[in-house]
Amino acid sequence: MITDRVREAAPRLGEVPAYVYDLPALDDHVARVRRALPGVELYYAVKANPDAELLRVLAGHVDGFEVSSAGEHAHVSALFPDRPLALGGPGKTDAELRLPCHRLHVESPNELRRLLATGRAADVLLRLSPDLPVEGAALTMSGPFGMDEEGVRECLPLFGERVRLRGTHTHLASGLEAPQLLRLARTLLDTEHDEVNLGGGMAVSYTSPEDRFDWRAYGIGLGALRREGQRVRVEPGRALTAYCGFYVTRVVDVRRVRGEAYAIVLGGTHHLRTPVTKGHDQPFEVLPTGDGPAVEGAVTMVGQLCTPKDVFARNIATKVRVGDTVVFAMAGAYAWNISHHDFLMHPKPGFHYLG
Numbered sequence: 189m190i191t192d193r194v195r196e197a198a199p200r201l202g203e204v205p206a207y208v209y210d211l212p213a214l215d216d217h218v219a220r221v222r223r224a225l226p227g228v229e230l231y232y233a234v235k236a237n238p239d240a241e242l243l244r245v246l247a248g249h250v251d252g253f254e255v256s257s258a259g260e261h262a263h264v265s266a267l268f269p270d271r272p273l274a275l276g277g278p279g280k281t282d283a284e285l286r287l288p289c290h291r292l293h294v295e296s297p298n299e300l301r302r303l304l305a306t307g308r309a310a311d312v313l314l315r316l317s318p319d320l321p322v323e324g325a326a327l328t329m330s331g332p333f334g335m336d337e338e339g340v341r342e343c344l345p346l347f348g349e350r351v352r353l354r355g356t357h358t359h360l361a362s363g364l365e366a367p368q369l370l371r372l373a374r375t376l377l378d379t380e381h382d383e384v385n386l387g388g389g390m391a392v393s394y395t396s397p398e399d400r401f402d403w404r405a406y407g408i409g410l411g412a413l414r415r416e417g418q419r420v421r422v423e424p425g426r427a428l429t430a431y432c433g434f435y436v437t438r439v440v441d442v443r444r445v446r447g448e449a450y451a452i453v454l455g456g457t458h459h460l461r462t463p464v465t466k467g468h469d470q471p472f473e474v475l476p477t478g479d480g481p482a483v484e485g486a487v488t489m490v491g492q493l494c495t496p497k498d499v500f501a502r503n504i505a506t507k508v509r510v511g512d513t514v515v516f517a518m519a520g521a522y523a524w525n526i527s528h529h530d531f532l533m534h535p536k537p538g539f540h541y542l543g
């Protein structure tokens with residue numbers, strides 16, 4: 189769960205809390221994903237983590253980036269001016285619709301009309317919200333994302349020479365395993381369109397971090413489903429970067445309150461919001477750097493925020509001493525960048541890049 193590089197570096201950081209990114213681990217992981225998907229275009233969904241150091245590693249392997257705002261567009265274009273960008277997002281402004289990109293993911297007939305009104309040329313994928321069963325997802329993208337069959341029918345006659353229809357885009361759910369994604373892909377690739385973006389959403393298990401998404405099975409499956417000449421693209425976020433990020437902190441107090449054991453660490457979920465938003469226990473390892481008082485047994489790991497919601501993990505069998513180093517793993521995606529870090533005005537974490 190914790191790489192050797194991080195286990196070695198964490199106790200020596202000095203100032204904590206800090207984010208530590210294992211860049212060689214990211215490099216290896218994404219290289220393996222790339223190899224598992226021959227003939228499939230691989231984009232990275234930047235919203236999972238837009239950290240420039242991570243993007244530089246990713247850029248060595250991916251074909252392009254999926255951006256969902258003018259901010260992400262500016263950030264990625266400045267770093268990699270020549271990389272293909274796919275621009276999506278459910279509520280694009282007219283200014284966003286004017287941004288240069290390789291593919292524009294159009295979400296509704298009204299958005300397409302606004303795009304046409306800008307007068308720009310664009311290569312468009314229509315974002316579909318197909319009526320397909322999605323079992324076992326961590327999060328289903330139901331709601332306003334994309335269009336139904338009626339919306340597609342409304343869009344088709346609007347395309348022309350300047351704004352061209354290239355194909356379809358879907359991103360149906362997050363947390364899907366390869367067989368589930370392949371079942372969806374079977375339907376989505378059965379189309380006359382020459383280009384299909386299947387989205388992201390590949391499963392990441394926070395309860396058993398060693399269980400990784402089966403990229404090989406997915407690549408083999410897509411190879412079998414893909415029609416000759418059909419251009420297939422995927423745009424994972426979480427499953428690419430989740431594993432390379434670590435939130436390192438230190439135990440500042442331990443206590444028992446009405447029988448419950450707590451370890452309080454520096455920082456909190458305002459730096460690592462993932463366990464609160466997903467309602468899971470963030471996996472962690474305790475490195476025995478402390479010599480203070482201890483608690484043992486079912487320990488709940490909390491941060492410095494004055495709210496009962498500031499919980500990283502509940503009732504985990506462990507022993508913790510004041511001064512111990514705690515390394516929360518799987519903090520490389522939807523972690524720092526989704527966190528409310530100004531709440532309570534504690535110091536910001538440092539950022540360290542191992543490589």
Ligand SMILES: *Cc1c(COP(=O)(O)O)cnc(C)c1O
Nearest residue numbers: 233359362388389390424425426
């Ligand atoms: C969030 C998102 C992704 C990435 O999803 P992951 O679950 O991080 O893989 C890809 N495409 C779209 C359109 C998204 O909104």
